[in-house]
Amino acid sequence: MKKDFYSNLTLLTCLASLLSVHFSCIEPLDFWQETQEGQLIIYGLFTDIDDNHIVNISTSAPLAFxxxxxSNAAVYLLTEGEGKAPYFSKGNGVYELQGVKSTEGKSYALEVVLEGVTYRSKFQEMPKVVGKDSLSYQVAYEPFRSSLDEHVFKVFAKSEIPxxxxxxxxxxxxxxxxxxxLLWxxxxxxxxxxxxxxxxxxxxxxxxxxGTVTSSRQTERLLAIRKFDNAFLFPYFVTVKQLSINREAFEYWQQINIVINNKGSLFDIPPAPVFGNITNTENPNELVLGFFExxxxxxxxxxxxxxxxxIYLQPICEFIPGKPTNQYPAECLSCEGRAAGRDWTSTIPDWWVYD
Incomplete structure (x- = not known):
């Protein structure tokens, strides 16, 4: 299986966003222009879901990389007043914790030991409540991320707030x-x-x-949008994870949002690295990017x-007699070729159930 967490990790904070019930991954938030080469980036999410929890560790690269x-760090989940549980390296900076989940009333932190230096997050108590989502979708024709109109798929949530x-x-x-x-x-x-x-x-x-600025117990929002492509040729699943987080994590993501949406006007906040809750225990002045939630x-x-x-979705991996195998696209020949850096598996997830 390809690396489990975040296929195209590029974050300023290695923002890999966080775990799905079977996988974990996050896409690039390209803030590399604002970071210095070699800065340490640590991102992790720990929840109360029965899942494999992931931490990503990387260093910022030169411009355009x-x-x-x-992959040579020792990574541990710390439980306040108790012991610590090790994460296991999966390679390429991905570390996985199995068989552990957060429990109400307990506080957790992340510890990373790299080349003799210890980095640690603040302890955080798991929040007590979370809302419930009712999902819907919409097919529309509108501008997407180019000047051209495209058919898009939108995901909405109507959320009950406790x-x-x-x-x-x-x-x-x-x-x-x-x-x-694949090609057969x-x-x-x-x-x-x-x-x-x-x-x-x-x-x-x-x-x-x-929730501190409204008394409403219900909210509706557009959660995601993407254009139609051949991913919709076969059953296409959408998983929405609602996370109840603390104020510090909320403010961190607010800052990330400002950086992402900065348009560069004279009145905008200048884009800058967003620093999180992880520090060098011996040298707190070291700037460490990322966050442990x-x-x-x-x-x-x-x-x-x-x-x-x-739109018509053209199958591209149908067998054509006499056509040499090497003339088919890479995505027809292997799961890795299709994934192109995303997470993948050949094992059907236990939640992959449809009529």
């Missing part, structure tokens, strides 16, 4: 998963293994809710089929 994964005396801050992550069928050359050869490809949908959109989470999911597509 992605961060470089750091009553609580505690301050409530929410963040949403939208992840997509699609099936992909009959007869005499067995069908190729299936490909399940995972990615973050609309990765530069930051969805936040501040502890969140309570709720997960909602739905799927659609090619029937909703407003």
């Amino acid at each position: 992605r961060p470089k994964g750091v 009553e609580t005396k505690d301050q409530l801050f929410l963040r949403w992550i939208v992840e997509e998963g699609h099936y992909w069928q 050359i009959p007869p005499g050869t067995p069908p190729p293994p299936p490909c399940f490809i995972f990615d973050v949908m609309d990765p530069t959109r930051v969805n936040l809710f501040d 502890v969140a309570k989470s709720s997960v909602s999911r739905f799927f659609v089929t090619s029937e909703i597509s407003p």
